[in-house]
Amino acid sequence: MIKIHVKYRWKHLLPILIVSTMSALPVIGQDRVSATVNMQEQLALDPAVTIGKLSNGFSYYIRSNKEPKNKVVMYLVNKVGSILENDNQQGLAHLLEHMSFNGTTNFPGKTMVNFLEKTGVRFGADLNAYTSFDETVYQLPFPIENPQMLEKGLQVMRDWAREATLDPVEIDKERGVVLEEKRLAEGTKKRISDLIFPMMVNGSRYALRNPIGTEQVIKNFPPQAIKDFYRDWYRPNLQALIVVGDVDVKAVQLMVERLFADLKNPVNQRPRPEYAIELKGKNQYIAIADPEIPVASIEVTIKHYRQHLSTTGGYRDLVVRGLFNQMTAARFAAVAEKNTELYLRAGAGIGSFIANMDSFSGSVSVRPGQLEQGFRTFWTEILSIRNLGFTAAELERAKQNYLSGMERALNEKDHKSSAEYVQEYTRHFTIGEASPGIEKEFELTKKFLAEIDLSSVKQLAADFITDVNRDVVVTAPASEQANLPTEQLMNAWFDSLEQAQAVLFKEEDTALLPLMTSVPVPGRVLSEKSIPALGITNLKFSNGVRVILKPTKFKSDEINFTAFSPGGTSLYPFADDQSGAAAAGVVAAGGIGILTPAQLRRTLNGKQLSVSPYIGESLEGVSGGATGKDLETALQLVYLYFTQPRKDTLVFANSMSRAKASLLNRAKSPESEFSDTINAVMNNYHMRRTAPGVDKLDRIDLARAMEIYKDRFMDASDFTFIFTGSFDPVAVRPLLLKYLGGLPATGRKESAKDLGIRMPKGQLSRTVYNGAAEKATVKLVIHGDYQFSERNNLQLEALKSILGFRLTDRLREQEGGVYSPSVGLELTRSPQVHYSFTVNFGCSPQNVDKLIAATWEEIDKLRDQGVLADDLEKFVAEETVAMKAVMESNSFWTNYLSTQYQHNDSPEKVLKYVEQLKRLSVILLQKTAQKYLGKQNYMRFVLLPAEIKLNK
Numbered sequence: 001m002i003k004i005h006v007k008y009r010w011k012h013l014l015p016i017l018i019v020s021t022m023s024a025l026p027v028i029g030q031d032r033v034s035a036t037v038n039m040q041e042q043l044a045l046d047p048a049v050t051i052g053k054l055s056n057g058f059s060y061y062i063r064s065n066k067e068p069k070n071k072v073v074m075y076l077v078n079k080v081g082s083i084l085e086n087d088n089q090q091g092l093a094h095l096l097e098h099m100s101f102n103g104t105t106n107f108p109g110k111t112m113v114n115f116l117e118k119t120g121v122r123f124g125a126d127l128n129a130y131t132s133f134d135e136t137v138y139q140l141p142f143p144i145e146n147p148q149m150l151e152k153g154l155q156v157m158r159d160w161a162r163e164a165t166l167d168p169v170e171i172d173k174e175r176g177v178v179l180e181e182k183r184l185a186e187g188t189k190k191r192i193s194d195l196i197f198p199m200m201v202n203g204s205r206y207a208l209r210n211p212i213g214t215e216q217v218i219k220n221f222p223p224q225a226i227k228d229f230y231r232d233w234y235r236p237n238l239q240a241l242i243v244v245g246d247v248d249v250k251a252v253q254l255m256v257e258r259l260f261a262d263l264k265n266p267v268n269q270r271p272r273p274e275y276a277i278e279l280k281g282k283n284q285y286i287a288i289a290d291p292e293i294p295v296a297s298i299e300v301t302i303k304h305y306r307q308h309l310s311t312t313g314g315y316r317d318l319v320v321r322g323l324f325n326q327m328t329a330a331r332f333a334a335v336a337e338k339n340t341e342l343y344l345r346a347g348a349g350i351g352s353f354i355a356n357m358d359s360f361s362g363s364v365s366v367r368p369g370q371l372e373q374g375f376r377t378f379w380t381e382i383l384s385i386r387n388l389g390f391t392a393a394e395l396e397r398a399k400q401n402y403l404s405g406m407e408r409a410l411n412e413k414d415h416k417s418s419a420e421y422v423q424e425y426t427r428h429f430t431i432g433e434a435s436p437g438i439e440k441e442f443e444l445t446k447k448f449l450a451e452i453d454l455s456s457v458k459q460l461a462a463d464f465i466t467d468v469n470r471d472v473v474v475t476a477p478a479s480e481q482a483n484l485p486t487e488q489l490m491n492a493w494f495d496s497l498e499q500a501q502a503v504l505f506k507e508e509d510t511a512l513l514p515l516m517t518s519v520p521v522p523g524r525v526l527s528e529k530s531i532p533a534l535g536i537t538n539l540k541f542s543n544g545v546r547v548i549l550k551p552t553k554f555k556s557d558e559i560n561f562t563a564f565s566p567g568g569t570s571l572y573p574f575a576d577d578q579s580g581a582a583a584a585g586v587v588a589a590g591g592i593g594i595l596t597p598a599q600l601r602r603t604l605n606g607k608q609l610s611v612s613p614y615i616g617e618s619l620e621g622v623s624g625g626a627t628g629k630d631l632e633t634a635l636q637l638v639y640l641y642f643t644q645p646r647k648d649t650l651v652f653a654n655s656m657s658r659a660k661a662s663l664l665n666r667a668k669s670p671e672s673e674f675s676d677t678i679n680a681v682m683n684n685y686h687m688r689r690t691a692p693g694v695d696k697l698d699r700i701d702l703a704r705a706m707e708i709y710k711d712r713f714m715d716a717s718d719f720t721f722i723f724t725g726s727f728d729p730v731a732v733r734p735l736l737l738k739y740l741g742g743l744p745a746t747g748r749k750e751s752a753k754d755l756g757i758r759m760p761k762g763q764l765s766r767t768v769y770n771g772a773a774e775k776a777t778v779k780l781v782i783h784g785d786y787q788f789s790e791r792n793n794l795q796l797e798a799l800k801s802i803l804g805f806r807l808t809d810r811l812r813e814q815e816g817g818v819y820s821p822s823v824g825l826e827l828t829r830s831p832q833v834h835y836s837f838t839v840n841f842g843c844s845p846q847n848v849d850k851l852i853a854a855t856w857e858e859i860d861k862l863r864d865q866g867v868l869a870d871d872l873e874k875f876v877a878e879e880t881v882a883m884k885a886v887m888e889s890n891s892f893w894t895n896y897l898s899t900q901y902q903h904n905d906s907p908e909k910v911l912k913y914v915e916q917l918k919r920l921s922v923i924l925l926q927k928t929a930q931k932y933l934g935k936q937n938y939m940r941f942v943l944l945p946a947e948i949k950l951n952k
Contacts, residue, residue: 001097001128001129001130001131001181037312037316037447038312039311039312039313039316040311040312040313041311041312042310042311043310043311043312043314043315043434043436043440044436044440045428045434045435045436046435046436046437046440047437048063048064048437049061049062049063049421049425049435050062050063050249050253052253052256054236054256054257054260054261054263055261056236056237056260056261056263056264056265057235057236057237057238057265058161058236058237058239058240058241058260058261058263059239059240059241059429060240060241060242060243060253060256060260061240061241061242061243061244061425061428061429062242062243062244062247062249062252062253062256063243063244063249063418063421063425064244064245064246064247064248064249065244065245065246065416065418065421066246067246067414067415067416067417067418067888068246068884068885068888069246070143070144070145070246071141071142071143071144071245071246071418071885072141072142072144072150072153072243072244072245072246072247072418073139073140073141073142073243073244073245073418073419073421073422074139074140074141074142074153074154074156074157074241074242074243074422075137075138075139075140075241075242075422075425075426076137076138076157076160076161076239076240076241076242077135077137077239077240077241077242077426077429077430078135078136078137078233078234078238078239079134079135079238079239079272079429079430080093080135080136080233080234080238081093081131081132081133081134081135081136081211082094082131082132082133082209082210082211082213083133083134083205083206083209083275084229084232084233084272084273085209085213085229086225086229088217088221088225089217089221089225089226089228089229090208090209090210090213090214090217091178091211091212091213091214091217091218092213092217092221092225092226092229093131093136093211093229093233094131094178094211094212094213095171095174095175095178095213095218095226096136096164096166096226096229096230096234097129097130097131097136097138098174098177098178099164099166099170099171099174099226100129100138100159100160100164101113101123101127101129102167102170102173102174103164103165103166103167103170104159104160104163104164104165105159105163105165106155106158106159106163107156107159108165109170110813112156112159113127114870114874115152116140116142116156117805117874117877117878118870118873118874118877119142119143119149119877119881120143120877120878120879120880120881120882121140121141121142121143121878121881122878122882123808124820126139126140126141127139127140131211132211133206133209133211133354133355134275134355134430135426135430137426138157138160140153140156140157141418141419142245143881144245144246144247150247150252150255151255154241154243154252154255154256154259155259157241158259158260161234161236161239161241161260161263162234162235162236162263164230164234166223166226166227166230168223171223171226173813173814173816174816175218175219175816176815176816176817177812177813177816177818177819178212178213178218178819179215179218179219180816180817180818180819180842180843180844181212181819181820182212182213182215182218183774183775183819183842183843183844184775184819184820184842185212186773186774186775187292187670187771187773187775188290188292188293188669190773191290191772191773192288192290192293192475195286195288196286196288196473197210199284199286199471200301200354200471201277201354201355202277202278202279202280204275204276204277204278204355205275206275206277206354206355231266232266232269232270233270233272235263235264235265235266235269236260236263236264236265237265237269238272239263240425240429241256241260242422242425242426242429243256244418244421244422244425245418275355276355276356277303277354277355277356277357279303279304279305279469280469281468281469282468282469283467283468283469283470283471283472283491284470284471284472285471285472285473285474285487285490285491286472286473286474287473287474287475287476287484287485287486288473288474288475288476289475289476289477289478289480289481289484290475290477290478291477291478291668291772292668292669292670292771292772293475293476293477293478293665294477294662294664294665294666294668294669295344295365295366295367295368295476295477295661295662295664295665296365296366296368296371296474296475296476296477296480297363297364297365297366297474297475297476298363298364298366298371298375298378298472298473298474299361299362299363299472299473299475300360300361300362300363300379300470300471300472301353301359301360301361301470301471301472301473302359302360302361302464302465302466302468302469302470302471303353303357303358303359303469303471304357304358304359304360304463304464304469305356305357305358306352306356306357306358308431308432308433309433309434310432310433310434311434312444314434315434315436315441315444315448316444316448316452317460319402319444319445319448319449319452320448320452320456320457320460321350321351321460322402323395323398323399323402323452323457324349324350324457324460324461325349325350325351326398326401326402327390327394327395327397327398327457328347328348328349328385329347329349330394330397330398330601331381331385331390331394331505332346332347332348332381333601334505334507334598335381335505337650337651337654339374339377339378340654340657340658341367341370341657342366342367342370342373342374342377343364343365343366343367343370343374343377343378344365344366344367344658344661344662345363345364345365345658346362346363346364346365346378346381347362347363348360348361348362348363348382349361349362350460350464358464359464360464360465362378362379362382364378367661368480368661368664369480369483371474371476371480371483371484371485372485372493375493376493376497379493379494379497380497380500380502380503381503381505382465383465383497383498383500383502384502384503384504384505385461385465386458386461386462386465387502388502388504388505389454389455389457389458389461390454390457390458390505391454391505391507392454393507395452395453395454395457397602397605397606399449399452400605400606401605401606402445402449403445403446403449403606404606404607404608405608406441406442406445406446407442408557408608408627409438409441409442410438410439410442411556411557411627412555412556412557412558413438413439413556414556415554415555415556416438467494467498472490474490477665477668479665507598512602512603513594513595513599513603514603515592515593515595515603515604515633515636515637515640516593516636516639516640517593517594519738520639520643520738520739520742520743521742522734522737522738522741522742523541523542523543523545523737523740523741523742524541524542524737524741525539525540525541525542525733525737526540526541526542527539527540528540531907531908533908533911534550534907534908534910534911535550535551535552536548536549536550536897536907537549537550537729539733539736541736541737541740541741542741543716543717543741543742543743543744543745544716544717544718544719544745544747545716545717545719545720545721545740545741545743545745546719546720546721546901547720547721547722547723547736547740548720548721548722548723548897548901549723549727549729549732550722550723550724550893550897551724551725551726551727551728551729552724552725552726552890552893553726554725554726554888554889554890555725555726555890556726557627557628557726558625558627558725558726558890559625559626559627559628559631559723559724559725559726559727559890560624560625560723560724560725560890560891560894561622561623561624561625561634561721561722561723561724561894562621562622562623562624562721562722562894562895562898563621563622563623563638563719563720563721563722564619564620564621564719564720564898564901564902565619565620565621565712565716565718565719565720565750566618566619566718566750566751566752566902567618567619567620567712567750567751567752568580568615568616568617568618568619568620568712568752569581569615569616569617569708570617570618570752570753570754570755571750571752571753572708574687574688575699576704576708577688577699578696578697578699578700579699579700579701579704579705579708580615580705580708581615582700582705583615583705583706583708583709583712584612584613584614584615584620584709585655586647586652586655586700586702586705586706586709587613587641587645587646587647587706587709588612588613589648589651589652589655590645590646590647590648590651590652591646591648591651592637592640592641592644592645592646593640593644593646594644594646595646596646596648597648597651604633607626607630607633608626608627608630609624609625609626609627609630609631609633609634609637610624610625610626610634611623611624611634611637611638611641612624613641613709613713615708615709615712617688617752617755618752618830619752619902620712620713621719622638622641624637624638625725628726628727631727631732631735632735632739635735635736635738635739635740636739638739638740639739639740639742639743641713642713642714642716642743642744643743643744645706645709645710645713647702647706649702652702656697656700659697660694660697663692663693663694663697664694666692666693668770669770670768670770670771670773670943671777671943672691673768673770673943674768674770674777674941674943676691676692677766677768677941678766678779678941679691681760681764681766681939681941682759682760682781682939683757683759684757684758684759684760686755686756686757688755688757689757714744714746715744715745715746715747715748716740716743716744716745717745717746717747717748718748718749718750719743720898720901720902721736721740722894722897722898722901723736724890724893724894724897725890752830752831754831755831756831757831758832759781759783759834759836759937759939760937760939761936761937762936762937763935763937763938763939764938764939764940765939765940765941765942766939766940766941766942767941767942767943767944768941768942768943768944769944769945769946769948769949770943770945770946771943771945771946772945772946772947773945774844774845774945775842775843775844775845775945776842776843776844776845776847776848776942776943776944776945777840777841777842777942777943778839778840778841778842778843778848778851778852778940778941778942778943779838779839779840779940779941779942780838780839780840780852780855780938780939780940780941781836781837781838781938781939781940781941782836782837782859782932782933782934782935782937782938783834783835783836783837783937783938783939784834784835784932784936784937785832785833785834785835786833786834786835786932787833788827788829788833790909790912790916791916792928793827794913794916794917794920795920795924795925795928796825796827796835796837796928796932797825797879798867798872798875798920798925798928799825799837799862799867799925799928799929799932799933800823800824800825800837801823801874801875801878801879802862802867802868802871802872802875802925803823803837803839803858803859803862803933804821804822804823805871805874805875806858806861806862806871807821807823807839807841807855807858808820808821810854810855810857810858811841811851811854811855815847815850815851815854817843817844817847817850817851817854818841818842818843818851819842820841821839821840821841822839822840822841823837823838823839823840824837824838824839824840825837825838826838829903830903835932837932837933839855845944845945845948848942848944852940859929859933862925862926862929862933863926863929863930863933863934865926866922866923866925866926866929867922867925867926867929868922869922872920872921872922872925875920876917876918876920879913879914879917880914880917883913883914887910896910
């Protein structure tokens, strides 16, 4: 797997627009910090992790983390990536990553993958690896209920470190797989990236070492070239093992010393060079027009050198940056509606870029013909932030949000996933990024938030928003090519804006208004039942509302909830379908009660919660979550979404206007046309399943949308609410009676209407010709009616997974024709009981028919010869491990209980799932395959380049 950029750094930073490599931050403005803090103090590694280095230079990190039980996450981290390749090795760092799964000393051939899959580890989803410019990382989340399995897992890591056999036969097979992975990336984004990336990295070595490599090298390299790369760079002084999980640290430490101490560095080892990007002190520009680009955009990236985040001062600047990004995001949210006629989307932020670079990056997407004015409006706001800074109110809100997020992280410290720890220690090893632990982070955060002032943030903006080392990328649909600015004109825009008077930001209304102006009359409990086996309490309130409570200890401070009621848009005529479908979104965007959207954002500032109403085709309801202290506020929002939805005409008009502009060039996207074709055909061209379009948006009537919304939520008597998480079911009851028991009710009885939407029967084929990339996308659908039962469902799920095993082996390993085939299964109960298998893969256009034929050969084998016992063993193991994992998450129980109660099914069925797995047999599954994997109802969809149709 290729990994070039990662979007997030530390867990409490907001996501920002720019890509990042999880690198450290610059130290800026330390002279303003209180003298009581030593800003040069090195941040020590969290004492809860044991770190060591063997005599051969091999490093290790080991941490005990009891959640989840009997599971460990291991990473083998190599400071080795494509940047180290010779010219004749381009792509071999990545191909070597693939080869580590294709045979090692102790796991020849495919035995490693087979062994791990039989323990419940899923290849691709769990067992995986990635290669970037500067590192290659192997990932193994591993069940260790059997103590011997821990050493087995460590042996896998040991083999990855230095025991790849690199069989020439396997190398030749893997060439095709990597070429297909390369092909998958082809398309609009790749074409644009190929043009802009060399400029963005200033023509450095990074421009010449894309991890996927070159087709010429991948096809033709001699095996010795990859062996040379392996010998030179896979060595203990460039490697680290990270182990986090339910383990005895001392025992693991002894195993690591025993298994890895004999690794040897090459006698005449090559020095590991540190490559960097040099700032040139100049600005760069490129404009690109492409028929598949949907809207015109301008992105500005201003690059700066980065310093390592290793000191207390560096952490302070991390906090300043987090505040800046929060305030910038909030600022653009506040001004967005005023600029709706000028641009569609805009945003900016500061983050790490690539290699040794940080950057300020901002982007704006504009309407047709509005490139200059949209950019001027956008950049004027950026200059306002740089020159005038933020307001005291903006900073105070950002601080509240920042601290609230840190408090939640601190509260959840005992439930932090092992994967999060492993990723932190990976960055510590590869780039020296500090990992002091959440207690130290929280301590520093509180200290710095108390003294960071407006001047600190303004100085950060001035340091980053400069007029040198600025890269500007303009992209637009081909139809707008003639209107793209030249570099000279773009620079003139910047110059004129620099000379203009900065515009002071003014908030519309800074007054904090109450969320609720009146208190609902609480209901009472009519009945109460419990399900001891699941720890569930079922309450019936006097207004008819049903509440299902499942308290858990999976998280320290997390409460999830969802609610549903039958009906949805199916109850309204076709003339209302778009208004009904948009109704919940219209309400959610319009504020609530007496509060405008801006006022609502300020009222909820610093609170950790989310509440969203929805109206689907057959259901309506709300979903959300909150911390314990913010649950009452979340319930107040639920009450208001039922009783006081707010209509905002301006927000609605602006939303529709933006949506229409975004759809103008949608049909030119190959992926959009392909998905629209599939959707139309699979739904038999039903009028309610047509593709998104301006005509649909024109059918949305605000008044009718509000009528439908109020109709759906005027009666709570048939609503079921489900709560899971960290709450006391007795203590929470008064809040539920007040806000849910006080909802209006009329006792209306409803059920969703059958709209008659069915998949077409028989066989059919559709081919879409669109796009310039030399690649094909294939989707095969096998469907039909069946008898719904837990037994049948499980058999179909088993067939889906086993077919996935078979197609990965056949299409990827044997044919070398695809990178990652996938098999899906959808089971529906209403309005018809129906199943549909889907097979999806990308490939060369020349191989479409051959690979579809190979797919059907594997399906025929399942029907004629039955499933392999090994494949069934893998499925049972994977499902057993997966079920144990998901049953320890609040989100699983929220969704599962919702599904069960929607269909009046017993929630206790989940307790028998593992037992039912053990009853599966190869004979039973062969009969199931014979019954359901046929061509009676079969659809074939293929997306091919437009050129193929032109050449026919």
